[in-house]
Amino acid sequence: MELFGKMGRLPAALLSLFFILASRVSPSIAGDTLTPTQPLADGQELISAGERFILGFFSPIKTNNCYIGIWYKVSPPTVVWVANRQHPISERNGSLSITVNGTLIITDQNSKTIWSSGSSGLANPVAQLLDDGNFIVKEANIPGSFAWQSSDYPSDTLLPGMKLGWNLKSGLNRNVTSWTSPSDPAPGPYTMGVDLHGNPQIILWEGSSQLWRVGPWNGKTLAGIPDILRYKIFILDFVIKNDEVFYMYNTTSTSFITRLTVNYTGFVQRLVWLDDSKMWSSYMSEPKDQCDYVSQCGAYGVCNTDDSPICSCLQGFKPRSPTNWDLREGKDGCTRRMGLDCQNGTDGFVIVKDVKLPDTSRSMVDRSMGLDECRATCLRNCSCTAYASANINGSGCIIWTTELTDIRVYSFGGQDLYVRLAAADLGPGLHHSHSRTMVGTVVGCVLGTLLFASVGICIWIQRRRRAGAITFASHRNNEYKEGKDWELPLFDLGTIIVATNNFSIENKLGKGGFGPVYKGKLGEEQEIAVKRLSKTSAQGADEFMNEVTLIAKLQHRNLVRLLGCCTQGEEKMLVYEYMPNKSLDAFLFDKDKGVLLDWQTRYNIIEGIAQGLLYLHRDSRLRIIHRDLKASNILLDKDMNPKISDFGLARIFREDETALNTRRVVGTYGYMSPEYAMYGAFSVKSDVFSFGVLVLEIISGKKNRGDFISEHEGNLLAHAWGLWKEGNGLELVDESLSNSISIAEALNSIKVGLLCVQECPKDRPTMSSVVLMLGSKNTSLPDPKHPGFFPTRTSSEIESSKSKTDSASINELSVTIVEGR
Template sequence: MELFEKIGGLPATLLFLFFIFSSGVSPSIGGDILTPAQPLTDGQELISAGERFILGFFSPIKTNNRYIGIWYKVSPPTVVWVANRQHPISDHNGSLSITANGTLIIINQNSKIIWSSGSSGLANPVAQLLDDGNFIVKEANILGSLTWQSFDYPSDTLLPGMKLGWNLTSGLNRNITSWTSPSDPASGLYTGAMDLHGNPQLILWEGSSQLWRTGSWNGKTLTGIPDILHYKIFLLEFVINNDEVFCMYHTTNTSLIARLTVNYTGICQRSVWLDDSKMWISYLSEPKDPCDYMSQCGVYGVCNMDDSPMCSCLKGFKPRSPTNWDLRDWRDGCMRMTELDCRNGTDGFVTMKNIKLPDTSRSTVDRSMELNECRAMCLRNCSCTAYASADINGTGCIIWTTELIDIRVFSFGGQDLNVRLAAIDLGLGLHHSHSRTMVGILVGSVLGILLFASVGICIWIHRRRRTGAVPFASHRNNECEEGKEWELPSFDLGTIIAATNNFSIENKLGQGGFGPVYKGKLGEEQEIAIKRLSKTSAQGTDEFMNEMTLIAKLQHRNLIRLLGCCTQREERTLVYEYMPNKSLDTFLFDKDKAVLLDWQTRYNIIEGIAQGLLYLHRDSRLRIIHRDLKASNILLDKDMNPKISDFGLARIFREDETALNTRRVVGTYGYMSPEYAMDGVFSVKSDVFSFGVLVLEIISGKKNRGVSISEYKGNLLAHAWSLWMEGNGLELVDESISNSISMVEAINCIKLGLLCVQESPKDRPTMSSVVLMLGNRNTSLPDPKRPGFFPTRARPEVESSKSKTDSASINEFSITTVEGR
């Protein structure tokens, strides 16, 4: 990995000298060979014959711990292997030596062996650093006498020519494991390993959970990484025989410096070194999008990033839980519409194109079988659910006899998957077509009768209402009745009074532009939050109705859930799920509470808000602009997951509308986009601007407004832009989380925030692009343009829904950083 990460504007030469000083570098002990007669002490190095690699002691950033490592001889140096990653030396008195029997050992300051390679049983052993980065133990001056090699024990990096996988004879399993953090090369949470179950495939593990898989080898590539075929400078090799199962890669140009790493954030990256620009370029990262993560859509579900929503069911299948499916919770997956009929032999297959084949650890493989034989075998096996070719040329057979899981569709590449269905779900045969037609006629007839009856009833109700003779309307003559179309429950005023102890001050959570918010309880267990429209509120009945009708139609894990309403007598209340951690601003802008929002929590909050906005802008039944996105309108549940709230000012957009103009500018100054605040023009890009402000506030722990000009050079956006242009972007990060941040992620988030607050709406990304940027944490982002600046003093015609102080809405050596690669 790169030892040093560029932060700020220090010259590369100065930074490199810093590395030499901090690492205690001194002259080599004599080329690339280590002998029993001369150990390698701290400050000495081995340099490979072609001067591509160096072996010696180094210290990661922010620690004095010493490790034996191998790094690419580039500037900045890039560590690719660590020996004593679990057992650091605390001072500069360690040494590496090879014993008379060929055992490599590392000794600490107390002359205690802290790492050993194991005995090699050689008569005249030497250790040599090769020009491919491999450190080997062999008999001196005898070719082919290798008994130990570092290539068999990777750290977090796979170099060209290294094997990732199993030696089935010796039982050796070569895998790569991330560093714990940039300052700790100990084995981290993420491991890339070969899975031998079924048809072998590489899997990225997060602890004991599967995070991502490459898909199986199809003779040409791995089915889950079709993009790799575009990169002609790399040759991928996959070997499956009785002795070994492994994957490796080579470069077509042997002078090319390349690496594949699993970094501490769980991203598998393929990178190449550009000598002209002195930097690593990542050309492929996995997982790269939500569909790459394991089983996003459950069993028999299909993930497609070109669709919205991204999950759908295979043909002949339907959601197992329609309600959860509508809520974008796809974990339950799908189920068959019609059970298979193996006994009568009427089942058939539907062929899906450009597919990442389902998890092959659940499959069986016969590499000698033809595809037509594979089909016949699947039909004979009543448990068979699907089949596919083991080789892209049409030979070999993969059969699944369990539920199909982790399927995705690519726009190119992938393979054909043949899914077994009941004949009726394929539309096969005259009998089945006739039966389906008859069912269709019957259902259509019944629906027609019901529709006719419904029209008649509606006419009757209308006439009765005109005469005041509809009994059930007499005691519920309120706006909540209009929510019946969306199945929004209407609460009795007595229930609300009892739940809030008659709106007692002890139950009050806070005050917003809408009015006071109270905590309540329905029955013995269900906690609720109740927004009560104040008679003096700037937001009136229109906003109340707007929020009620909009939220009733919206269902997403990152949007607050409306449970019902009450509009009896003069009361207008909305009942929401209760958010125990209240709103984001109660943590973010409080120095004591801000420490509870560590970097990972803040990143998760940013991602959640982005997902919620994407749903509003693109994925919901309505196309909605929120218009009042701010920290106090982001509520946090018990696990600190964010939920967007307060839709009183939201507006619905038609599909053909891109922007609207209003004379009545509403929202909160400081979060408004310039075109909206000044000209009343709003669009989805207005929400993107507000999101960008929120991102910068979440990173800094500071408000965009309410700060002195001398401290922030105008406002937070101006301050962030100034730091960014000076190359000091990380100075923006809240001091309370400076020890927990990922510098790469923080820099990318600051850059993303600045992209969102660019002055011109057309320059700002869409929320779909934002979600993709956040999903691929190591993606390269474009450079932002100047933010939209405008005076911090509100114009008279701008209405603000600014909350009071106690508001509670319903809930990466370019510098000196060492990273394990």
């Protein structure tokens, strides 16, 4: 059944196929149609009339299980539907047939039925694979009618013309559910479907919990994907009728090959096939940022990725838990400052513009009502908390009578929300720009001045938007000229002393270039990690302020979260969320702990780091080059999700800048790109090089710099390059992964790593391309060129370097400064 048996020394192009299709005994049966007298045997195929889709038997990689599936006729093949996803055939010689009454049946080698479509009650049935990927059962020679269709039972993919949603007469609910893993098409934990409660909306669930609210239809698009309106490739529709409620999309040209899929990692991806490069391009991937995840800022909170912190309260509301709010934990939400006064009719409304409307599952909708009538109806209902137009053009009425949750701000395509407030909260003094109201003002005072070299740094507390917020401004003109204010909670020194048990040795996690790092606890539950700047540290106020000003403005699930800082007296401390699994190097380079990192965990770490770097380089408000990406600066949360840390050496790039030079080369030997280490030239491609080194380290479990490789092999990059050229790339893989390795993903990842460490910066891919290459599992990646590795060093040199660069890596951000040569 499988295309090949034992792994052996087969070409990488074969091993890296995402799916291993069943071997073909005969290429196909009669065209696109199955009849009761002609079943489909293992090894045979149906091919749609326009040769866009194929139906046949396939086996996912790493398994002997066999399934009936439909896939696009592209290379590599892409499975879009699976019949028996919960009931695989364990051996060869399965069969798909249609009975005389129109029931599709899959039988195993013993003729035992393992899956059926149910009786269709037809007199002269046939099954046909259509050119839109739909497999239908119908009466022969009667066009336009069918008794059963595969598109009513989606797997992980929604194709153009397929319905996502409900047939209210039959109770059929068409939803899309992820695979369990790349090797198991059984239903996984992630499901996307239509929620019929209130105003119908599309939800992505993880189990029974809402993960991402795609939102209701606003007349032009779904509330959670307004950006799609900018492009003219797709035609979207959402139908709400008495007998059915469903979402559907099509393309403006039938020549487009596209799919909408929920992948096994919990992302909804809209992918388009690029025929020239023979690969799938990610047109859209959701959730794309922290504000996309359901109700990050709780009831009456507004999430805005352009703000720092990302959560604010609606006008007329205040944080329900000020302490948690100051620690940037906004899920407790907000509460009213003044109660409503419905009886005397003094309540009014404030307009909140450009938002994703709140969760509509408990709202009431009248599509015939205008906006003025909607307002009046809300005022008459003492339980009404807000109203809005059902459609973006101003027609229809949505009324909320419960708390408003999952509100976020958009820069494009949002709607107006009318929030009900008491008269006392309608004053102009509380208005925020675009009516996106923050939390209020506080009285502050100037704290002091920190000096480093000839650069003045001022830290002060001003009247700002929330209690406890501190505004920092950096005037380091030689480093960057942003001239912007930054907000960050300031912790009292006494609070930090109590939290860390007076910086006790028992609480010490480690020591790096910045200074010691301590574990602490605020209150009963909030665990923190405190970086304390050592008076003898090679770093100083410059790196301290660099980290404060940068990371305070960054919000991404793959970046470590800075909770605040302390600058009392001579103390300079940074307070971070605590990472219970410490740093990546603590696992990766430890023989005993390394076995805890199975292949799936390592691959997820690679993908997470790539997503975090892409955010820094392209998607954040600032364009940031990290400059010290390494295993000890990747922290791991309780679920082993990676978080990029240490922004003390990071640099901001203007939009018109592509590369900079510096005479002060900073970073860690083994991760620095050659052009940076030798000449001080750095760019986004410098980070890409460091990422490539990390990828190869994660796969091999070995350090790029170290004495594990013989003298003639140089370092890990030279070793990996030699194996790849010989066609023995899999020998690089950590021996502990023998029972969990995905061959296709491993070879793809090794190739991506080698592409990232190519000697010439212009040859290295951008992080957006890296993310695409990791996600595509495509065999047509360009061949890597010679990597940029350093000459072989002697054992004494290696030991000397290790003594200078290695440091404890437990929630700490070590930095090695290398003077330019």
